[in-house]
Amino acid sequence: MSMLTRRHLLRRAALSATAATPAGPALGAAATPAGATLGAAATAAGATALTGCRSEDPVERAEPAARLLFPPDFGWGAATSAYQIEGAAKEDGRGESVWDTFSRTPGRTRNGDTGDVAADHYHRYAEDLDLMRDLGLRSYRFSISWPRIQPDGTGAANQRGLDFYRRLVDGLHERGIAPMATLFHWDLPQTLQDAGGWESRDVAHRFADYAATVFAALGDRVPVWLTINEPKTVVQNGYLRGHHAPGRQDPDAAYLVAHHLQLAHGLAVQSLRADGSNGRIGPAFNLHPCYPADDSPAAAEAARLYDGYENRLYLDSAFHGSYPEDVLADLGPDSRLVRGIQDGDLEIISSPVDLLAVQYYTPIYVTGTGGTVRRWPTSEASWQQIYPDGMYDILTRVTRDYGPVPLTVTENGLPTPDVLGADGTVEDTGRVTFLRDHLAAAHRAIADGVPLESFHVWSLLDNFEWEEGYEQRWGLIYVDYPTQRRVFKRSAHWYRKVIADNAL
Structure with a gap:
C-alpha cells in the first residue's frame, strides 16, 4: 500500500459519514430540513451516473399531499443492540468484549461512560417487551451478545446466556412481535481480540461456530437472522480512525478486517443452511449514497471511488x-x-x-480532490446530514444494481436534545419530522418497485451511543438513567399512530 493511498484512507475515514465533521446548523427539537439549500449541489445527471440517485430538492415532498398507505403486511419495527442496552456486563457467565475493554479505557468514551449498566434491559426486558407491545411494534430487531453465549468466543455455550435470549424471543412471540436477531453487533469477545481479532482468518470460522450454536438453540423461534452489523463501521471506526473498539489506526489491517467480516457473513449463511432452519438470513449494511459535490469530471471520478469504499466493497x-x-x-x-x-x-x-438489511443515516458529497462537503443541516451527530431523499436513492439503487432481493430498513433515526419535562413529556418534534420525511421517501421507493418489507427505527430506547456515551439520545423511549424509568416521547406516540393506521 502506497503512502498516498494510506493518507487517502485515513482522510476518507475522518471525513466519512461515520466520522465527526465540523458541525453545521444542527437539527434541533423543532428544526426541519425545509430551509436547507443545496448550494453547489451535485447535478442529477452526475449522481445518476454514479449511484442511480436523484438529487431533487426534498422540500417539495416534506408534507405529503395525500395519505400514504403502506402494504398491508408491512413490518413496522424498532431496533437495539446488546451492548448498548443490556447492561449486566459481569452477570450470568458473560465474558468480556472488546467494548468492555475499550469503554473502560480512560479517554476513549465521553465522560468515561461504559455499557456496564446501559438501559438495564437484561433485568427489565419484560417491561421493555410490554412497551414494544404498547407501541404496536410488529417486528423487533435486537442483537445477541457473543460473549454472553461464548464467554471466550469458542467452546460450549453458556446456557444462562442462551436462556436469556430464549425468554426474550418467547416474550416477543407472546406479544405478537416478530423477532429479528443480529448475530454480531460489534461486541467481539476480548479473548478473540487478544488472539488477533478480525485480522485473524480463524475468527471468521469461530463466528460460524458461534452462529451454529445460536441457530441450534433458537433457530426454530427466530424467522429472520442478520449476520454482521455494519462491517464498514468496524473497518472505518475501529481500524482507521480508532474511535471505536478495538481502537486501532492501521490502514493495512483495516481492509483485511473487511474481508474477514465478509467471510464470516458467508460462513454464517452456510451454517444456517446446514442447520436446516426455515429462518431467513442476510447481512446488515449501512449504505451512504455518494454524490459528486459539483459537475466536474474530477468530482464524478472521486465520488465513484468513494462509493466503492462506502458501498460496493460490501455489496459487490x-x-x-x-x-x-x-x-x-x-x-x-x-x-x-x-x-x-x-x-x-x-x-x-x-x-x-x-x-438485505439497509441502514441509512446520511448522504456523502465528494469533491474532486476526494474530500467531502456538507450540503444539508446536521443532527446532534455532526456527521449526519439530514437528507430524506437519500433514503429513496439508496433503496432504488440497491434494487436496480443488485436485483429484487427483499429489503428491510433496520436502522434510521437521529439524536435530538431530549429533555424530560416537568409534566412528564418529551417533546422531540425534530425526530417526528425526520421519521415522517424518511418514511415518505421509503414509501416512494416502494411505489417505484423496491421490495421493502419492513422499517425499524433506531432506536427503541435511549442507550449507550458508543464513543459518545450517554450524551446523545436516539430513542423513541426516553430512559432516565439514574432511575431507569422509561417514558414515551412524542415520537413514540406519533409512531404508534403510524403503525395503527399503517399510513403516514
Missing part, C-alpha cells in the same frame, strides 16, 4: 462474488486484503441470502 462481494476493481487498484496488489483472499472465499461470501 456479497451479491456479485467480487470486490470492486477500482477499490482493489486503489489499495494496490500488495494490500493485505488482496493477499488475504483465498480460493473459494468469494463464493462463500456470496452465498445466496434471503434479504
Whole structure:
C-alpha cells in the first residue's frame, strides 16, 4: 500500500459519514430540513451516473399531499443492540468484549461512560417487551451478545446466556412481535481480540461456530437472522480512525478486517443452511449514497471511488462474488486484503441470502480532490446530514444494481436534545419530522418497485451511543438513567399512530 493511498484512507475515514465533521446548523427539537439549500449541489445527471440517485430538492415532498398507505403486511419495527442496552456486563457467565475493554479505557468514551449498566434491559426486558407491545411494534430487531453465549468466543455455550435470549424471543412471540436477531453487533469477545481479532482468518470460522450454536438453540423461534452489523463501521471506526473498539489506526489491517467480516457473513449463511432452519438470513449494511459535490469530471471520478469504499466493497462481494476493481487498484496488489483472499472465499461470501438489511443515516458529497462537503443541516451527530431523499436513492439503487432481493430498513433515526419535562413529556418534534420525511421517501421507493418489507427505527430506547456515551439520545423511549424509568416521547406516540393506521 502506497503512502498516498494510506493518507487517502485515513482522510476518507475522518471525513466519512461515520466520522465527526465540523458541525453545521444542527437539527434541533423543532428544526426541519425545509430551509436547507443545496448550494453547489451535485447535478442529477452526475449522481445518476454514479449511484442511480436523484438529487431533487426534498422540500417539495416534506408534507405529503395525500395519505400514504403502506402494504398491508408491512413490518413496522424498532431496533437495539446488546451492548448498548443490556447492561449486566459481569452477570450470568458473560465474558468480556472488546467494548468492555475499550469503554473502560480512560479517554476513549465521553465522560468515561461504559455499557456496564446501559438501559438495564437484561433485568427489565419484560417491561421493555410490554412497551414494544404498547407501541404496536410488529417486528423487533435486537442483537445477541457473543460473549454472553461464548464467554471466550469458542467452546460450549453458556446456557444462562442462551436462556436469556430464549425468554426474550418467547416474550416477543407472546406479544405478537416478530423477532429479528443480529448475530454480531460489534461486541467481539476480548479473548478473540487478544488472539488477533478480525485480522485473524480463524475468527471468521469461530463466528460460524458461534452462529451454529445460536441457530441450534433458537433457530426454530427466530424467522429472520442478520449476520454482521455494519462491517464498514468496524473497518472505518475501529481500524482507521480508532474511535471505536478495538481502537486501532492501521490502514493495512483495516481492509483485511473487511474481508474477514465478509467471510464470516458467508460462513454464517452456510451454517444456517446446514442447520436446516426455515429462518431467513442476510447481512446488515449501512449504505451512504455518494454524490459528486459539483459537475466536474474530477468530482464524478472521486465520488465513484468513494462509493466503492462506502458501498460496493460490501455489496459487490456479497451479491456479485467480487470486490470492486477500482477499490482493489486503489489499495494496490500488495494490500493485505488482496493477499488475504483465498480460493473459494468469494463464493462463500456470496452465498445466496434471503434479504438485505439497509441502514441509512446520511448522504456523502465528494469533491474532486476526494474530500467531502456538507450540503444539508446536521443532527446532534455532526456527521449526519439530514437528507430524506437519500433514503429513496439508496433503496432504488440497491434494487436496480443488485436485483429484487427483499429489503428491510433496520436502522434510521437521529439524536435530538431530549429533555424530560416537568409534566412528564418529551417533546422531540425534530425526530417526528425526520421519521415522517424518511418514511415518505421509503414509501416512494416502494411505489417505484423496491421490495421493502419492513422499517425499524433506531432506536427503541435511549442507550449507550458508543464513543459518545450517554450524551446523545436516539430513542423513541426516553430512559432516565439514574432511575431507569422509561417514558414515551412524542415520537413514540406519533409512531404508534403510524403503525395503527399503517399510513403516514
